[in-house]
Amino acid sequence: MSEAAVSEHVEFVLPGVKCAGCIAKIENGLRPIKGVRGARVNFTTKRIAIDYAPELTPDALRRAIAALGFDAQPVAAAAPVADDRESKALLRALAVAGFGAMNVMLLSVSVWSGASGATRELFHWLSALIAMPTVAYAGRPFFKSAWAALRRGRTNMDVPISIGVTLATALSLFETIEGGPHAYFDGAVSLLFFLLVGRFLDSVMRDRARAGVTALMRETAPGATIILPDGGAAWKRADEIEPGMRMLVAAGERFAADGLVEQGETLVDRSLVTGETMPEPLTRGGAALAGTLNLGHPLTVRVTAAGEQTSIAAIIRMMDAAGQGRSLYVRIADRAARLYAPAVHTLALASFAGWMLAGAGWHQSLLIAVAVLIITCPCALGLAVPVSQIVAAGALMKRGILIKDGSALERLAEADCVRFDKTGTITRGRLVPAGALPLDAQEKQAALGLARASRHPLSRALTAALEADHVEVAQLEDLRESPGIGIEGRLHGRRVALGRPGWLGLDAGTSVAPQMAFGLDGCRPKLLRFADQIRADAGETIAQLRAMGLESVILSGDRREAVLPVANALGTTALVELLPADKVDAIARLQAAGRHVLMVGDGLNDGPALAAGHVSMAPASATDVGQSAADAVFLGDGLMPVAIAVRAARRTRAVVRQNFALAIGYNLLAVPLAICGLVTPMIAAAAMSASSLLVLGNALRLRRCAR
Amino acid sequence: MSGLGLLIPIALLLGLAGLAAFLWSLSAGQYEDLDGAAVRILIDEDEEA
Numbered sequence: 001m002s003e004a005a006v007s008e009h010v011e012f013v014l015p016g017v018k019c020a021g022c023i024a025k026i027e028n029g030l031r032p033i034k035g036v037r038g039a040r041v042n043f044t045t046k047r048i049a050i051d052y053a054p055e056l057t058p059d060a061l062r063r064a065i066a067a068l069g070f071d072a073q074p075v076a077a078a079a080p081v082a083d084d085r086e087s088k089a090l091l092r093a094l095a096v097a098g099f100g101a102m103n104v105m106l107l108s109v110s111v112w113s114g115a116s117g118a119t120r121e122l123f124h125w126l127s128a129l130i131a132m133p134t135v136a137y138a139g140r141p142f143f144k145s146a147w148a149a150l151r152r153g154r155t156n157m158d159v160p161i162s163i164g165v166t167l168a169t170a171l172s173l174f175e176t177i178e179g180g181p182h183a184y185f186d187g188a189v190s191l192l193f194f195l196l197v198g199r200f201l202d203s204v205m206r207d208r209a210r211a212g213v214t215a216l217m218r219e220t221a222p223g224a225t226i227i228l229p230d231g232g233a234a235w236k237r238a239d240e241i242e243p244g245m246r247m248l249v250a251a252g253e254r255f256a257a258d259g260l261v262e263q264g265e266t267l268v269d270r271s272l273v274t275g276e277t278m279p280e281p282l283t284r285g286g287a288a289l290a291g292t293l294n295l296g297h298p299l300t301v302r303v304t305a306a307g308e309q310t311s312i313a314a315i316i317r318m319m320d321a322a323g324q325g326r327s328l329y330v331r332i333a334d335r336a337a338r339l340y341a342p343a344v345h346t347l348a349l350a351s352f353a354g355w356m357l358a359g360a361g362w363h364q365s366l367l368i369a370v371a372v373l374i375i376t377c378p379c380a381l382g383l384a385v386p387v388s389q390i391v392a393a394g395a396l397m398k399r400g401i402l403i404k405d406g407s408a409l410e411r412l413a414e415a416d417c418v419r420f421d422k423t424g425t426i427t428r429g430r431l432v433p434a435g436a437l438p439l440d441a442q443e444k445q446a447a448l449g450l451a452r453a454s455r456h457p458l459s460r461a462l463t464a465a466l467e468a469d470h471v472e473v474a475q476l477e478d479l480r481e482s483p484g485i486g487i488e489g490r491l492h493g494r495r496v497a498l499g500r501p502g503w504l505g506l507d508a509g510t511s512v513a514p515q516m517a518f519g520l521d522g523c524r525p526k527l528l529r530f531a532d533q534i535r536a537d538a539g540e541t542i543a544q545l546r547a548m549g550l551e552s553v554i555l556s557g558d559r560r561e562a563v564l565p566v567a568n569a570l571g572t573t574a575l576v577e578l579l580p581a582d583k584v585d586a587i588a589r590l591q592a593a594g595r596h597v598l599m600v601g602d603g604l605n606d607g608p609a610l611a612a613g614h615v616s617m618a619p620a621s622a623t624d625v626g627q628s629a630a631d632a633v634f635l636g637d638g639l640m641p642v643a644i645a646v647r648a649a650r651r652t653r654a655v656v657r658q659n660f661a662l663a664i665g666y667n668l669l670a671v672p673l674a675i676c677g678l679v680t681p682m683i684a685a686a687a688m689s690a691s692s693l694l695v696l697g698n699a700l701r702l703r704r705c706a707r
Numbered sequence: 708m709s710g711l712g713l714l715i716p717i718a719l720l721l722g723l724a725g726l727a728a729f730l731w732s733l734s735a736g737q738y739e740d741l742d743g744a745a746v747r748i749l750i751d752e753d754e755e756a
Contacts, residue, residue: 020749043743092730099726103719119711126715 007037007051010058012065012072014046022070029068036061048072059235087203093138094200097193100134101186105685108186112682124176124183131185135169138192141199157337157382160344164373165192171370182367187374187684194379194692198386205386205393205405224249224256227300241306249299252455255288258310259301266296267456279457291604295455296481315580318608319629332410332653333385336660344376351675360677368677374684375674376667380691384659387699392652395706400620400635401645408631411615412649414596418545418642419587419613421601422556422563426570427532428637429602429621431461431514434531439518443526445474446491447518450498453479454487458516459498461530486516494521501527535639539570544643548650550598555583557605583609600642602626617642648705655702659695666691 017023023041026048030039035053042049050061065072107123107130115123139162146158165188172183223237224247233248238256241247246262249255265283270292279295282288288301290310307313348369355365389406396403403409420426439447448466451459452473476489476496486499497504497519504517504525519525535541542552554574556563567574575586587597587609599606599613602622610616610629618630627633634641670687673679679687732738 020746023743023747024750041743042740043746044740088733091733095726095729095733099722103722106718130719 006054008054008056009049009051010061011047011049012062014041014048014065014070014072016070017041017043017046026065026068026070030061030064033064084207087200087207090141090196090200090203093141094193094196096134097138097189097196100130100138101190101193103130104134104186104189108183108681108685111183120181121176121179124172124185127183127185128173128176131169131189132173134189135165135192138189138196139165142192142195155338155341156334157341160337160341160373161191161195161377161382163345164188164370164377168370168374171366175367182681184370184374184681184684187681187688190685191374191377191379191688194688195382198383201390202386202406205390205403224253239307241303243303243306243309245303245306247301247303249288249294249301251294251297254293255290255301257290257301257303257306259288259303259305261286261288261299262302263300264297266294266299269293269295269457295457312604315604315607316625318580318584319611319625321608329407329411331385331407332656333381336381340381344373347376347671347675348372354675355677364677368674371677371679371684372671372674375670375679375687377688379688380663380666380695381660383692384663384695384699385656387696388652388656388659388702391699391702392648392655392705395703396632396645396648399641399644399706401641401648401706402633402635403645404631404633408615409649409652411596411631412598412646413653415598415615415646415649416550416596417590418550418552418598418600419555419583419590419609420552420572421599421603421606421609422554422558422566422574423532424602424621425600425606425619426538426554426566426639427534429532429619431457431530431532433462433465434529437465437528438526439528441471442474443518443520443523444469444471446476446496446520447498448472449474449476449491450479450487450489450496450518453489454481454498456487458514458528458530459487462498462516462528491520496520501525534566534569535637537638537640541639541643542570542572544640545646548643548646550646555586555601555609557583557603580605580608584612587612598642598646601630617645644706648702651705652702655699659698662694662698663691666694 014026017026023043026041027039030036030050033056035056036050037053038049038051040049041047048065052061062072104127107127111120111123142158142161142165145156146162149156149159168184168188172185172188175181175183223235224241225233226236226241227233227246227248236245241257243257247256247259251266261282261284263284265281267279268282268288269279270289282299287304288294288299289312290305291312305311308317351372352365352369355368356362360368386406389409392409393403393406403412423429437444437447444466447462448471451462451466453476454460474491476491479487479489481487482499486497486503488495488497488499490496497517499516501507501515501517504519506517506525506527514530516528516530517525518528545552552570552572554563554567554570554572555578556574556576557578557580558576560576563574563576575582578586583606587599590597591612591614596614597612599610599616600618601610601616602618604625606618607625607629610618610626615632616630617632617634618626620627620633620635622630622633632645634645666687670679673683
């Protein structure tokens with residue numbers, strides 16, 4: 001018993017889980033392992049939670065999952081946990097408020113239909129018993145936020161709500177004790193219910209954003225194999241690695257820290273850090289950057305900077321700093337509340353004072369003041385924004401655009417210029433053969449045999465192209481790869497090679513396009529050219545954005561020769577050879593001039609720029625860092641989602657404004673009635689529900705906003 | 708009138724039971740993995756037995 005109680009718990013990220021079969025395979029594969037007490041895959045978050053006996057280690061479990069054919073990545077300790085506690089608390093409050101509202105309303109309807117005397121008093125007392133705990137529980141999110149705002153000397157939407165609800169409940173209790181005819185319990189509770197619906201929707205959108213941030217550190221290696229002073233080797237987490245240690249980096253592994261190569265030579269893919277698509281050779285004495293990918297051979301690296309000191313950590317810090325400006329953004333609802341709250345309070349106070357002066361007595365005057373507060377309570381206002389935004393976000397999601405939160409839509413509507421990254425954003429970030437491959441059937445088979453065995457991006461591009469053509473693989477012998485040069489083998493005794501043009505005796509010329517050569521013994525070597533294709537609808541997208549008044553400029557870290565053809569093809573201007581910090585500067589200058597920049601980018605090197613932009617978008621092919629820094633992520637091979645999202649955001653803003661106008665218009669009608677003392681609890685409840693429904697109906701029109 | 712004494716408590720209790728059931732399901736993690744629940748039905752449990 002006591003033995004079973006000591007269980008360790010670990011969670012891994014499982015990006016490869018795609019179907020029911022994967023779940024069954026992993027769970028059933030782990031359960032028979034001795035010491036595993038429970039394993040459950042969460043398909044939604046792509047994670048697995050394992051309870052195990054202390055004799056096992058997380059590393060052993062990771063290997064066990066790898067043996068089942070899945071890549072398990074440790075959840076980085078630094079990454080914040082995706083936390084949906086706030087949504088849960090709101091959902092609980094919503095459930096309680098819903099229960100309270102229904103029952104109190106049921107009792108109220110009997111009172112309105114003419115219950116009198118002892119029955120009315122009984123019903124009022126029952127309502128009070130239900131309403132007071134409900135208000136105390138379901139009102140907490142509003143009370144807390146209102147108190148926090150008041151303490152800082154500010155006011156927000158929650159201040160009038162809290163005052164209105166509290167006063168209405170207190171006064172209704174007084175009425176109940178006195179046996180009076182008007183109790184506003186139904187108004188107070190259903191107000192909370194409607195507002196909690198809006199608040200919950202808003203919070204659900206924000207959770208989606210946070211789930212993205214959790215993945216932030218995943219691109220960097222979680223750890224590395226460290227060579228111990230006694231010659232042994234041990235796996236250490238990235239945060240345990242210190243400068244001076246020597247780490248072994250296998251082919252296909254990411255560097256967990258910055259360092260200098262002590263032994264071995266290889267090719268590294270630095271696209272994550274620099275945005276450069278072509279791999280670069282790395283030899284003894286060369287500098288390896290954390291987060292870059294070792295494509296070729298195993299290396300021994302002496303660590304020079306680890307953890308917070310690495311260049312990738314510096315980029316992430318830059319991103320945090322750049323994102324600070326955005327947190328100063330004030331949501332449209334709060335901006336409205338700044339004007340609205342003082343007006344409402346003055347009005348309620350004025351009606352109270354007015355009726356006191358008119359000699360109505362403090363009880364009557366207070367009742368009228370509370371009626372004014374309830375009528376003006378921003379019920380429709382509280383729903384106007386979140387409902388419009390969630391409907392618009394739902395419509396965009398169907399078009400493959402994931403908006404992370406409501407404020408992103410508001411900021412997207414304000415954007416007045418666009419800055420694009422090139423690689424992976426304007427282009428697909430995927431190399432494809434330029435034109436038809438100059439190879440015959442046999443050569444294609446041999447080329448596929450060679451290309452499949454190499455990790456070089458050009459080989460991979462060739463593999464993808466040939467496999468898409470359903471080329472059969474030739475069986476090759478004696479495969480040998482020389483990093484940075486090429487790969488060779490034998491086909492029925494004839495030498496075949498794929499690699500640098502110079503290696504095969506071809507003149508590469510001055511072309512900047514990525515290229516490689518293929519040679520089959522006895523035939524003339526052939527040059528294979530590759531290109532990173534511009535997304536098919538990029539030109540059309542930029543034209544549409546221009547029509548909406550947003551001018552586009554390319555900000556690229558790439559060389560001038562690589563960027564120029566793209567810029568010319570699209571008819572835009574471009575800034576080239578920019579470091580991550582330069583991109584941030586370029587955007588900061590625009591923002592300082594009062595512009596609102598929409599940044600579209602994908603790489604880690606765009607991360608700070610994405611965070612610095614007023615609003616930002618990233619393609620789904622982007623790095624995790626890019627995706628989590630962006631406000632919206634779009635799927636697919638096109639760039640058109642950028643234009644669609646801007647258009648939808650502007651329509652959403654228009655509908656939100658209409659909703660505000662509706663809510664205020666309703667107030668203009670109802671407030672005079674309330675001030676005159678003509679509003680009974682029944683009229684208040686009916687007016688409140690009607691205005692909320694009107695706002696909801698108007699927001700639903702946004703379902704087609706992404707067309 | 709006498710019916711009310713019976714019906715109101717019954718109505719309230721039923722409502723409370725529904726509320727309690729919802730709050731339980733929320734805290735018991737019934738909504739943690741909605742996509743997973745949808746695909747788990749496809750897992751064939753006899754397969755590996």
